Amino acid sequence: MSAAVDKPRLSRAHELDLLKQMIRIRRFEDACAELYTQEKIRGFLHLYDGEEAVAAGVIPLLESRDRIVSTYREHGHALMRGVPMKAALAEMYGKQEGCSGGRGGSMHLFDRATNFYGGNAIVGGGLPMAVGLALADHMRKENNVTACFFGDGAVAEGEFHESLNLAALWTLPVLFVCENNLYAMGTALALSESETDIHLKAASYRIASEAVDGMDVIAVEAAARRAIQAVRQTGKPYFLECRTYRFRAHSMFDAQLYRDKAEVEAWRKKGPILRFRGWLEANHMIHPEDIARIEAEVAAEIADAVAFAEAGTWEPVETLARFTYAEGTA
Amino acid sequence: MSAAVDKPRLSRAHELDLLKQMIRIRRFEDACAELYTQEKIRGFLHLYDGEEAVAAGVIPLLESRDRIVSTYREHGHALMRGVPMKAALAEMYGKQEGCSGGRGGSMHLFDRATNFYGGNAIVGGGLPMAVGLALADHMRKENNVTACFFGDGAVAEGEFHESLNLAALWTLPVLFVCENNLYAMGTALALSESETDIHLKAASYRIASEAVDGMDVIAVEAAARRAIQAVRQTGKPYFLECRTYRFRAHSMFDAQLYRDKAEVEAWRKKGPILRFRGWLEANHMIHPEDIARIEAEVAAEIADAVAFAEAGTWEPVETLARFTYAEGTA
Amino acid sequence: MRKGQPDRLTTGLMQQIADRSEPVELSYREAVRAAIRDAMIRDERVFLMGEDVGRYGGCYAVSKGLQAEFGPERIRDAPLAESGFTGAGVGAAIAGMRPIVELMTVNFSLLALDQILNSAATLRHMSGNQFGVPLVIRMATGAGRQLAAQHSHSLEGWYAHIPGIKVLAPATLEDARGMLWTALQDPDPVLIFENIVLYNMMGKLAADAGPVEIAKAAVRHAGRDVSLITYGGSLWKTLEAASLLAAENIEAEVIDLRSLRPLDDATIIASVSKTRRAVIIDEGWRSGGISAEIYARIVEQAFWELDAPPGRVCSEETPIPYPRHLEQAAIPQASKIVAAAKSALGRGG
C-alpha cells in the first residue's frame, strides 16, 4: 500500500499545492490558446479549462509505477503526471524536443518516463488499451493501477461496453475515470445517453462506482483515494464519474451554438479554482502572497516552456518515415 | 391494437398449434442435420434444437407488418414467420428457388414477403439494423414493431450497447429478444459476461426488461404478449431475455469439449416440446392421435420440402455477379 | 471552420439559386449544404444523421442552420456510436427511407466498417435482390490541417476495393453540389468523401446548379503530352502542376476521376492512349492504394500504347505527422507531380 494513499495529506502545503497545480494547468492552457491564435500551435487544440480538479484530484494519488491512458484533452493529465511543461509545449509546437518527438501534437502527448500512454484522438479508443495494460499487470502479478480517462461522449461507444466488461470479467485493476462535462462536442448528454446518470452503468458489469462533484478538488481527491485503494486492494476495476464542465469551446473551431453563454457563466461561478481558492480563503489557509507567489512561479514556468519550445528544432523531412517500424526492421 | 395481442388464445386449437410448430421446427432441423451428413447442405449449419419455444412463443404474436431481424441460427424464426419450409430448405441447398435465391444458404434466409430481414452471420450485426428499421417506422409514424433476435454471446459486442442506447434514446419500437442459451459457441456465459443476469443490463439504458423461462412456451408467449403490447403502446424498446438451451452442437463442426454430456441430458429433460406435451397430456388437452396427426403432417411437409429442394435448379455461373448492384446501375 | 470567420447563410444562397440569376459565389462547404438542403426539400424520406450534425452545425460547419429548418428528427444528432448509427442507416434504408449518414471523418469510419462491408455492401446480393440498401454515407477525408496520425487518413481509395458500394470523391463545387442527389437516387450504398482542405474553397456555381451524373471521369484540363490522373483534394495540386508544366511547354491532361468505384476506364484509357504517358496522383498511401489499381488498369488496357511506365505520386507510407513541414512532405505536392510528369516524359532530373 502506498504512502500516497495511506495518509490523506490535509496539510496546508498540500492544499496550496493542489491549488497551484490547478492554476498551473489553467495558465498553461491560457497560454496555449494564445499561442494558437499566433499559429504557433496548430491542428486541433482541446482545452481542459474548468476540469482541472479532476486531474489534480486523481493523478497525484497514483504511484509512479501506475499507468495513465488519456484522451485528446490531455494537457492537464500530462502536467499533473509530471510530463515536463516544456516537453508538452514543445510537442504542441511540433518540435523535436516535444514529449512525442514533435510527431503527435496537442492530441498525442506521450511519455514513457512517467507511464503516460498518451493522448488518443479516437473517442473511446483508449479504453481497450487500458484494459490491456492492466491485463499485463494482472498476468505478471504486479500490483499497478491503470487509470483511464475518457469523456461522457465515449460512454456511447461500443468500446466502452466491451472494455468495462473485459475489465470486470478478468478482474483487472483499471480505474475508469469518466470526465462528464455534459457535452460531447456540441451534443448534450441527454442527446447522447438514454440513461444520463453515467455511473449507474457500471452496475451492468458489476463494477463498483461512484459519482463525485468534479468541480470540488477535495471531493475528487477523497473519491479517488477510495477508488484507487479499492483497485489496489481487490485488483478489480472501479468506475469514478467526475461531474464537471468545460468552460471553453470544444476545440478552437467551435462556435458553441449548442449552449447558452449564461449556462457557461453559471458554471464558471462554480469553477474549481475559484471555489477552492474561496474555500481556502474562508478558512484562512491562504494569503494573498501565496496566490502571488503561485502565479509568479507558474508564469515563470510557462515563460520557460515557451522559450524552450521556441528554441526547439524541426525534425528534418528526411526522417519523416522513421519509426513507422522499429529501426532496422522494415 | 391487434387481435393477436388482445385475446390470449388459450383454446385447445391454439395449444395444439403451438406444439405443432415446435415439433415442425424440430423435425425440420433433424432433417437438415441428416441432409448435412449427406452433403446436401454445406457450410455452417446452426440448429435451434431446444430453443423452439422462443420462436414459437414470440413470433406468432407479431403482425404481418411487423419486422424481424435474426441471426445465423434462424431456421426456427423463419419457419414461425411463415417463410415456406420448402423455400427455406431450397435455400439451404443453394438452389435458385430458395428464399434468398440460393445465394445465402443456412445463415442467410431472407424473405421480403414476410418482412424477414435475414439471417446475419455477424454476431451482433443485426442489432443496428433493427434500430434502423424501427427508426424508419418511428419517423413515418407507423406503428410497427421490429423484433430483433440475438444470442447471449452478442451481449458482449459493442453493437449491443450502441443499439440499446440508440433505441432507448430515440424512442424506437424495437423488441430485443435475447436467446440466452448459456453458451456462445464454446464459451459459457460466465466466461463472457461479468454480469450474467443479462436482462438487468437493460436498466443501463432505461429499457424495460423481463427474463422468462425460455423452455416454457406458455411463459414465453405470455411475456412476449406483454412485451409487444408495451412496445406497440409506448413506441419504446423492450428487452426480453429468454433463458433456453441448445441441445446440439453449436454448428456441425463442434466437438462440444466445453460441456458435459450430463449437462445436456439434464436440459433435454426440460426440453420445450417434452415439457409442453407432458403438460398438455397431464391436462388432457391432447390425445395420442393428435401427436400422430402432427407428426404425419410435419413429415409430409418436410418430404415435400425435400422434394422441392431436390428438384430445384442451380443458378448458372454466368449470373454470379448479378445483384452486386441493382440491375442496370453498375 | 475557423471561429469567427463569417459564414454565408444557406438560406440566402438558396434564395439566389432559386432566382436562377447569375452564377453565385460560394464555398465548397456551402455547396454541400445546399445539396443536403435540396435533397431534404425534394424528398421527405431523406434525413441526415450523424455526430454533431444538428446543434453543433457539423464538425466542418456543413450542416449549419439545417436543424433549425428541418428539425431534430430529420437533422438527427447521433451519439458517438459509429457502428450503431451507420447500421441504423442501413436498416432505415432497407425500410424505405433515404438516410444520409455522416461519419464525420473517414478516421472514425473504421468503427463502422463491419456495417459497411458486411451489411450494406452484401445485403442485396446475399438476399437474392430482395433487400437493397439505398444509403448515402458522407465523410470528410484527407490530411493538410495538422491533425496528426489518427485524424488524417485518406482511405477513400481503400474503400473502393469493396464490391457492392460506390465511392465518390467530389473535387469541384459543381460535384459537391450535384453528386449527393444522384447518389440518393442510387438503389445501392454510395460513399461520398469530401476532402477537408476543400471546404473553404470558394468558387462560382450556376445559380441553378443541380444533380450531376456520377458515372464518368472528367477531363479538367486537356493536353497531349502526359495524363495526370487524380481526384478529390489532389485535383487542385494537379492543376497547379499542369500550369507549371505548361510554363515548360509540357501539355498535361488532367483527369478528375470523380468516382473511385466504379472507375471510368474509358476516359482514362482514351487519355493515356493519346498521351502515351501517365502519372497517378493520390493522397492515399502508395502500397495497395487506388493508385495501384489505376496503374494496373492502364497497363492491362493500354500496354502497347505506353511510351514509358506510368508514375505515381502518393502519400509517404507512414502515419501523417503533426508538424506542417512533415505533413506537407508526406502528401502529394505540385512540385512532386511536376517531377513525376517530367520523369514519365524522360525529362527527369
Next chain:
Amino acid sequence: MRKGQPDRLTTGLMQQIADRSEPVELSYREAVRAAIRDAMIRDERVFLMGEDVGRYGGCYAVSKGLQAEFGPERIRDAPLAESGFTGAGVGAAIAGMRPIVELMTVNFSLLALDQILNSAATLRHMSGNQFGVPLVIRMATGAGRQLAAQHSHSLEGWYAHIPGIKVLAPATLEDARGMLWTALQDPDPVLIFENIVLYNMMGKLAADAGPVEIAKAAVRHAGRDVSLITYGGSLWKTLEAASLLAAENIEAEVIDLRSLRPLDDATIIASVSKTRRAVIIDEGWRSGGISAEIYARIVEQAFWELDAPPGRVCSEETPIPYPRHLEQAAIPQASKIVAAAKSALGRGG
C-alpha cells in the same frame, strides 16, 4: 474440423519433433498449433487470447489441447468483443507482454479495425518511438467452405495497405510452423493470415522445424517462361496450374510472396526480368487488391523487360455466394491461371 475426424495430438507431435527424428507428417493446423505451443514454452510473456481459443479448442481446432497444458490465463477465452480484446492486446504488448490475438476470422476483424489501424499501426510513430506494439494477430481467411457472403472474405491484401503493420500469409507447413515465432520477435504488430482451406492440408515437416525468416518471397517452382506470383491458399492452385502448363511445355516460375507487407520486390523483379511475363494470382477481389500493387511494382521496376502486360487472376467482384459451383466460380482456379498464363504468353484461346 469435421466432427469425429481424428485429430493428431499436439503433444505426440511435439514429442516427435523433440526427438529430432525423421520428418514427421502433420497437418497445417498442427503446424500452427506446434508453433503456438513452442512460443508459449519459450517465452512466458506469450499468451493466446481470442474467442473460443480455450475450452472450445479454437474454431478451426488450432488451439485444441493448449488450454489444458497452459491454463486459462495464458490460453485466454475472450467474449465476443473484437475491438475490446484486440485493443487489450495492444495495451498488453505495450506493457511488455507478447500477446497473440486470434481474431477467429478476417470477417470479424473489421470490428477491430480501428484498434489495428488507429492504435497498433500508429503508436510507435506518433509517440516518437516511445511505444512500440509487439503484437501478433492471427486470423483465418479465405473462401472455399461455402460460408457465404459474410464469412468468406480474403482481406489480407487489403490490410497490406496499412503502414506500421506487417502482413504474413503462410502457405506451407514450414511457414505455418515457423512464421509465428519470428513474428513474435518483431517489435511491431504483425498480422498472420491462415487460409481456411489449408488447415486440413497434410505434409511432411522436419522434426526440428523451427522459426523461418519472413522478409523474403520464395520461388516454389522454377521456370523461365512466365512468373506466377501468388501466396496463401492460392499457392497450391498455382502449383497445380504450373503442372498443367508444364504438360504443354510451358515452364512457369511460381513465387510465393509469404509476406504481403513488406513485399519482396527483389525476388519478384528478378523472376519477371527473367521470364518477361507475369500473372498475379490473388483470392482477394480484383479492384484495389494486393494484385494491383504487385502489378504496379512490376511495371514500375521492369517495364522495359516485359514482353506483355502482366495478367491477374483474382476473385470476382461480388460477395461470395453460398453454392459450391458459384463459390468456386468466384475464386481463382488452376484452369483460370493456366488461361491467364497462356494469354500472357500470347498463346491464349
